Amino acid sequence: MAVFDLAQQPLRELNRTLHDLPEETNETHWKVTNPMGLHNIAVGLDRPITVEIDGHVGYYCAGMNQQAEVLVNGNCGQGVAENMMSGRVVVRGNASQSAGATAHGGLLVIEGDAAARCGISLKGGDIVVKGSVGHMSAFMAQAGRIVVCGDAGEYLGDSLYEARIYVRGKVSQLGADCVEKEMEAAHLEELRDLLSAAGVEADPADFRRYGSARNLYHFNVDKMDSY
Amino acid sequence: MCGIVGLYLKNPALQGELGRLFTPMLIEMTERGPDSAGVAVYHNPVGDGATKLTLFNRDRDYAWKALETDMERALDTEASLRRVSSHAVLSIDAPERTAVDWLMDERPEVQIVSIGRIIEIYKEMGLPAEVAEEFAVSEMTGSHMIGHTRMATESAVTTAGSHPFSTGRDLCLVHNGSLSNHNRLREWLKKNAGLRFQTDNDSEVAAGYLTHRLAEGDSLEQALEKAIDDLDGFYTFAIGTARGFAVLRDPIACKPAVMAETDDWVAMASEYRSLAKLPGVANAAVWEPEPARVYTWGSA
Numbered sequence A: 001m002a003v004f005d006l007a008q009q010p011l012r013e014l015n016r017t018l019h020d021l022p023e024e025t026n027e028t029h030w031k032v033t034n035p036m037g038l039h040n041i042a043v044g045l046d047r048p049i050t051v052e053i054d055g056h057v058g059y060y061c062a063g064m065n066q067q068a069e070v071l072v073n074g075n076c077g078q079g080v081a082e083n084m085m086s087g088r089v090v091v092r093g094n095a096s097q098s099a100g101a102t103a104h105g106g107l108l109v110i111e112g113d114a115a116a117r118c119g120i121s122l123k124g125g126d127i128v129v130k131g132s133v134g135h136m137s138a139f140m141a142q143a144g145r146i147v148v149c150g151d152a153g154e155y156l157g158d159s160l161y162e163a164r165i166y167v168r169g170k171v172s173q174l175g176a177d178c179v180e181k182e183m184e185a186a187h188l189e190e191l192r193d194l195l196s197a198a199g200v201e202a203d204p205a206d207f208r209r210y211g212s213a214r215n216l217y218h219f220n221v222d223k224m225d226s227y
Numbered sequence B: 001m002c003g004i005v006g007l008y009l010k011n012p013a014l015q016g017e018l019g020r021l022f023t024p025m026l027i028e029m030t031e032r033g034p035d036s037a038g039v040a041v042y043h044n045p046v047g048d049g050a051t052k053l054t055l056f057n058r059d060r061d062y063a064w065k066a067l068e069t070d071m072e073r074a075l076d077t078e079a080s081l082r083r084v085s086s087h088a089v090l091s092i093d094a095p096e097r098t099a100v101d102w103l104m105d106e107r108p109e110v111q112i113v114s115i116g117r118i119i120e121i122y123k124e125m126g127l128p129a130e131v132a133e134e135f136a137v138s139e140m141t142g143s144h145m146i147g148h149t150r151m152a153t154e155s156a157v158t159t160a161g162s163h164p165f166s167t168g169r170d171l172c173l174v175h176n177g178s179l180s181n182h183n184r185l186r187e188w189l190k191k192n193a194g195l196r197f198q199t200d201n202d203s204e205v206a207a208g209y210l211t212h213r214l215a216e217g218d219s220l221e222q223a224l225e226k227a228i229d230d231l232d233g234f235y236t237f238a239i240g241t242a243r244g245f246a247v248l249r250d251p252i253a254c255k256p257a258v259m260a261e262t263d264d265w266v267a268m269a270s271e272y273r274s275l276a277k278l279p280g281v282a283n284a285a286v287w288e289p290e291p292a293r294v295y296t297w298g299s300a
Helices: A011-019 A185-198 A221-226 B012-028 B064-075 B096-106 B128-134 B182-193 B202-215 B220-230
Strands: A002-005 A029-033 A050-054 A069-073 A088-091 A107-110 A123-129 A143-148 A164-167 A178-181 A208-212 B002-009 B036-042 B051-056 B079-084 B087-092 B111-116 B119-125 B144-150 B172-179 B233-241 B244-249 B258-261 B265-269 B285-287
Touching: A107 A185, A123 A185, A143 A185, A164 A185, B002 B012, B002 B172, B002 B233, B002 B244, B012 B036, B012 B128, B012 B144, B012 B265, B036 B128, B036 B172, B051 B096, B051 B119, B064 B079, B064 B087, B064 B096, B096 B111, B111 B119, B119 B128, B144 B172, B144 B233, B144 B244, B172 B202, B182 B202, B202 B220, B202 B233, B220 B233, B220 B244
Parallel strands: A002 A029, A029 A050, A050 A069, A069 A088, A088 A107, A107 A123, A123 A143, A143 A164
Antiparallel strands: A164 A208, A178 A208, B002 B144, B002 B265, B036 B119, B036 B144, B051 B087, B051 B111, B079 B087, B172 B233, B233 B244, B258 B265, B258 B285
């Protein structure tokens, strides 16, 4: 396992090294020490490698990730795994706002809490939060799934498109056009798979499902006059 | 964009190292605020009935000694003045009002940066590392400090527009964000609360607002709760008090803040990287303050 100490080596060198790995690299497990809250750690990866970061990271950690597995043994600043395309990002601590923003694919697991705007504008990625999420989570989320094992803050799913939201705890307030929907067998199955992929032990039957009422983003011919 | 940092030492044994621990926190926020920087330090309280003021005059040859002797003679009392670069700390055995009135009448060219028994404020234009060097921040001792690195968005880059802003006796404010209703609120405070403002700065209005609420008898917590209703815009505030500090984020929480606490200290910063070198931080409780919730430490 290769170890990269950010107290000794510059961050750009880490990212450059990871970007330059050949496609069939044998160096598949990397450890990063002393992240010291730096921004942009392990961004833009595109190799099937594992990068384990010991400590708290700053903004945009594992942003734009493809293929790679990034494990953060600490807390994350804003925008962890933003615009992830594929792969897997696991945060052992808490994540600040905009976790998983605009992610198109892959799985983001947050073992602690996520702050405001978790999964904002999600475009197909999956997010599983073991704790709670802050206000405006799943704002304008278009596709993908968000699972919250704890509670959700105000305006959950505001202006939602077709992302699906599962919450086990309390929702303090649903956002505009977000409604509770029936949990059907297919949803229980989907949720079971997501929980299992995230390594979370929870009963899908304890969750409620939320989705778009589809009133905001659909053209409605009956309301022609008000457009 | 701006950077905010605060450090409160729970363990008195660390007080001799306050500045040494705090300075790297401030400098780490340079990228968030390279225009100007400032600190408020709480140490060396003056006695009951006495007043400590931090004063500012741009002129490096300003006659501080004459100010001290003139004031002693005029007020028939003891004063001591210590010059620190463009600032001076004046301790005088007189009530706050008497000292302030004399300064405003007799030395209008001198700006009063802080008032109280324990607070001192130092702020200047320039990179945080330069400002810290100029005022020897790393050598400062005391119970707590708050600091600010500024990237101006709402008003000119000047010493007076730098943070912290005094908000009354032993109180000060640092702000990351921008207020959208500061013009109207400034006019209201001038007209209805008799406040005077030195700049066009939005944060100075927030400081004035708190000064006004506290003068009306609010506790700091009450004043901050009301600020949530009356201040429109984005903000993370840190407010230094004689015995600690308080933190408030706006209800939308656009501007970042992170806090950490160990048995020895409580710290806050705009970003975790400012806290990353504090002793024992690896095992500290680290969390993000919730929006629209007032946090206080010490007996703020």
